[in-house]
Amino acid sequence: MLISRKLVCMEKNELKVCSGSYNDGKKEFTGTYKNVYLNGKYQQYKVGVWNFWYPNVKMKFEGLYKDCTLISKKCWNSKGESISCDLLEILKFEKLRICKDQ
Numbered sequence: 001m002l003i004s005r006k007l008v009c010m011e012k013n014e015l016k017v018c019s020g021s022y023n024d025g026k027k028e029f030t031g032t033y034k035n036v037y038l039n040g041k042y043q044q045y046k047v048g049v050w051n052f053w054y055p056n057v058k059m060k061f062e063g064l065y066k067d068c069t070l071i072s073k074k075c076w077n078s079k080g081e082s083i084s085c086d087l088l089e090i091l092k093f094e095k096l097r098i099c100k101d102q
Helices: 092-098
Strands: 006-012 015-021 027-038 041-053 059-066 069-076
Touching: none
Parallel strands: none
Antiparallel strands: 006 015, 015 027, 027 041, 041 059, 059 069
């Protein structure tokens, strides 16, 4: 199993751009988020488009977040074929990045 070894986050105005790579340097995911101060603590909320790729560089998941909520998603299998997101095999560590509605 390939696990991300590199996580890069950069600020872009109030949004932060975040990306990760597999051990071999191929892109694993990219997305944007913002820090929100709510109920006395900072929380990170996904905003905009988040993309995830398989280790073979085929697209795996694309999610659109608005106001901290996942509003649309598209999924593909490792061959690059569009599939129902219910069929997408998601590893445990990926669930927090992809599916957790903030």
